[in-house]
Amino acid sequence: MICDLEPTKSAGEADLTDIVNHKTEVIDGLLQEQQTLRTPVALFSDDYDSRSVVARFSHLIPLSKPKPGEQYAFEVNLDACTGCKACVAACHSLNGLDEDESWRDIGMLVGTRKQPYLQTVTTACHHCADPACMNGCPVLAYEKDDITGIVRHLDDQCIGCSYCIMKCPYEVPKFNLKRGIVRKCDMCQGRLAEGEAPACVQACPNEAIWIRTVKVASVPDRGSIVTGAFDSSYTRPTTRYTSTKPSPANARPADASRLDLDHAHGPLAWMLVLTQMSAGAFVTCAAALWAGALDVKQAGITSAVALVVGVVGINLSLLHLGQPLKAWRSFMGWRRSWLSREIIAFGGFAGAGFGAVAAWWWGDGLLMRLAVSGAALAGIVAVLCSVMVYADTRRPFWSLKLTSTKFIGTMLLLGCGLAGAVWAWLGVPHAGLLIAITIALRWITSVAEMNQNESALNDESSAWHRSARILKERLRPWADSRAMLLVMCGIVLPTLIAGGFDGRMLFTLLVILAFASQVIERSYFFTAAAGPKMPGS
């Protein structure tokens, strides 16, 4: 003890200064003692068996490495998962994760009107037999271990593009804002290699979490691993949930009725609309060239404007990356990743666009025609790659049909609009035709989308009913603003143009408003995506 209080003297025995000094001494002594920690030597506890962690949990993990054709997998006994959530806290603490980071989550299944039911569900990476995250990664930052089957993330390879987050139907990879990369569960592979159990396995008081060896061929490719989980045919998740009390038919995730907005991905929304506008303008320009409606200069100016729009769009996508300096790696995944292919295709598109502008400088008509056609073709390929990037995530709201309608529709609509506006200012005689086509496309794309939304909203069995509800209930002001923009682009401005007001100004305004409308559509393309996930709480 550093400071012991002396018996207090009565005021008669000491003068005031003494008392004040003495009081301060006592306080200082106590404060000093409070800040003193005992030396660790005195606290050392060496009575641990250094192998105790191995011994304590050896019954919960396989004793030997998987044989060929096998891999490690989580197994969760739901009967023993009773809601303590220690696995989440332990994953955080034992892996030294960031303040609010854990690679395990807890969700809950509940009953509905027929039967009371509660079941907590612990979930981490399912170390899928066919990992969607790995298949989608444009930089090969995922690796499925040959022996253990653990799906590992290479943190230093990651460019933070978040595509794995969109690809994974179980919300496993999580974006780490501080580091600009994604991180995820590695099944504590280093621990397993030494015969130690993963953090979550160690932490479960009820021994609900196990590591098992499973035959890869027998990993289910249909059904879902637990009520509310995505169809296993997509990634073949290896986690097995067991229970002696199967969940009732009407059980559902506790968060089923919550309409959460997904990440908005602003730069991507702008990038998609701008690149589609650019590609569309090249397509329009090529068509006009082959129809003999444009001269080299007019085509050159149109191409230059389209190129600027396209290059701005492509570069905006860099803002979306957590590690933009590593973006050069993004071609690496071309064998499997549609994102990688999209990036290569837009590289080609930009090159072809520059070619078209160069042909204008060269001044040759045929060359111009070929170069613009090349750019148009590259643009169409790139936009189709964009479609596949999203369709490949298997999110119902991003299905091939919905996404291609939206992307190709935007390409034609804004492409015609951009080219038409440029031609109007250049005095190209056929500009009027393009204006008419643009207005018609505006109506067609909008009415088609509204019809789709309405039918998905009314049809509870529709795969993207949830997205339609989010649009109606959470994003109503945005949907309403698009309706107003349709009135402007589809009725008010055309009427004014027909009425003889300045067509060039008004049509440019129309194209800008149509563009704004598509950016709004594209941002709820992301926020209303209602990506699949494991049951939440």
Next chain:
Amino acid sequence: MKTEIPDFKSLMELRAFDGPLTSDLVRDPARFGLGQLPRRLQPNGTAKAICGFCSTGCGLTLHLKDGEAINLTPDASYPVNLGAACPKGWEALSVLDAADRATTPLLNGVPTDWSTAMDEFCTRMKSVMETHGPESAAFISTGQIMTEEMAFLGALAKFGMGMIHGDGNTRQCMATAVTAYKESFGFDAPPFTYADFEESDVLVFIGANPCIAHPILWQRVLKNQRNPQIIVVDPRKTETAMAATQHYAIKLKSDLALLYGLAHLILRDGGLDESFIHEHTKGFDAFVPFLADFTPDRVAAETGLSVEQLQRFADTIRSGTPRVSFWWTMGVNQGHEATRTAQAIINLALMTGNIGKPGTGANSITGQCNAMGSRLFSNTTSLLGGHDFRNAAHREKIAAATGIPVARIPDKPSLAYDQIIQGIDAGRIKALWIIATNPSHSWIDQNDFNRTLGKLDFLVVQDMYSTTETARRAHLVLPAAAWGEKDGTFINSERRIGLSRKVRRAPGQALADFHIFRLIAHHWGCGEMFGEWTSPESVFQIMKRCSEGQPCDITGIEGHEMIEASGGVQWPLRMTNDEIRTTNERRLFADGEFFTPDKRARFVFDAPVQPPEQADEAYPLILITGRGSSAQWHTETRTAKSAVLRMLAPTELMLDVHPGDAAEHGICDGAMVRITSRRGFLTARARVSLCVMRGQVFLPMHDARVNQLTHASFDPHSRQPGYKHSAVSIQAVTPG
């Protein structure tokens, strides 16, 4: 953009398998048998502590770097938790780093130094007590600080400063169990040891949800290899009810009738342990005719169960005997007739002889980490060591044990918590000193409580955070060091005394509660009286002397070191108890001798009465409150400071409502709902669920607004507030 496509192998070589981001997460083998740990969290020492949240009393291994704790893991060698902990335990260190820690004394919200704070404290307290008498100042102790600290607090306030009244926040959780045990067993003595969870053939949980409230005790239930029947009595379908083999969702507050009904059936069907009743109990003869009225038909009507269900319940108890254990928590303790309900549980254990043997007992699971320390040593309701203020011999004994003049020991016990508040309201109590508890959030009928606090001339709050709802109302805030920043012992549910170590430096000028008490003693001018009270260890020695000859005798414990080395020690441990020193799981009453003067346990009973506030036309639903999730602790002053715990707790206040009531009030799942009682209103999001019964709604207690709604009723024997029966109405604010 590269146009040439390299072959796959060379691409693979471009991959960065290593680098700074990868090495962030590298785990290396750690020393001390801790297995692999992140490289930046490698310890160079360890220390042990008992978790400072709940009464389970889990052992934690603190990972030290140069003496300071940087991480922790549950202690695998500790007999309580066997290497597991709930999320609160895992996050025990991170809540210490919060930005709103109290770092200096605050006088009317303005930082000041300790010297000024002490002058203010002593001058104003003395002034109140000199003007209005010793009963005009009171203190509220807690179940959250170390035993040595609460003993010091009680002794300082009552013997040193001359206060008469002081109660603990344990009044809100454990007073009922205390009163019930005292009356039935002769002493506040929970008889069980945690091994009983594993040794039972039938476990009956009444008003308890251990899956959420005591997850590590549920671990022990699941370790039971005897394929036990697990019975849960709870109006709600809780996680524990889901995991049970039998769940009886009885009508609200019909538990007393149910327990008497079960006793009736056991009596009728010959389930008595007649020799035990004859040899070790008193009052059964009067209990038999009392039970005659509790026919299955009547009890079925009152509980909402069928006669068949009642019979099955009673038969399960009969067939499980003599390995039936009964466990209860707040569903029983926080009721309008809580003491009799707890005693009805005790009666069942006594009449079937399910006590004193492995896997038996009428067992109250405690709430706070040191509620039992408070019950035995806080010197509030009972004199140090479970003694009686009114008993002259007890006062003499404590005077001798503490060296404090007997004249300084009051000859009357303190008012109960609610009576102290009444005293404030009536103007009799003018100054209040609150230590490590947050009643502005947690006290029943909160608005009334806070209005009453406003009447005080002087409110002092001593806490680790300066932002608690109560601290924000204080004239003077004293900044306290927290768990992990000081040494001392806790006593858990199974009477196990465990040691917690100082492994962190307190922020700023914060001082251990122990040091604050020393400082106050010094400034008050009674430092001499506490000359021996220099460290937690020395106070432990004083506590030992106070306990001598009591049921909670701990004279056989040498000191802190022995507690740590033994994996905790369950009381009693007398000097003479050499033969039991070696065992780590001990239960009481194996010899059938209780702590009453005639060594017989008592049958205590009363006819059930209706809860004071009934549902009516204006307030047609009954609000139940309770624990929300395993990641939340009480008023969340600590748990809300951990990002991990916040992530594991609900993001907003959710009201559980039955689909029938939801439909009747036009409420969809997910809609915002306004809940109104006679005392206040709040809004919450509706969760339409069959887990609550028709006519009931449930709110977790952690949200600061919930106790605006609760109706202040008190068990007449224990003075414990009944948080679980308040009439409310609900209206939809927004459609789902």
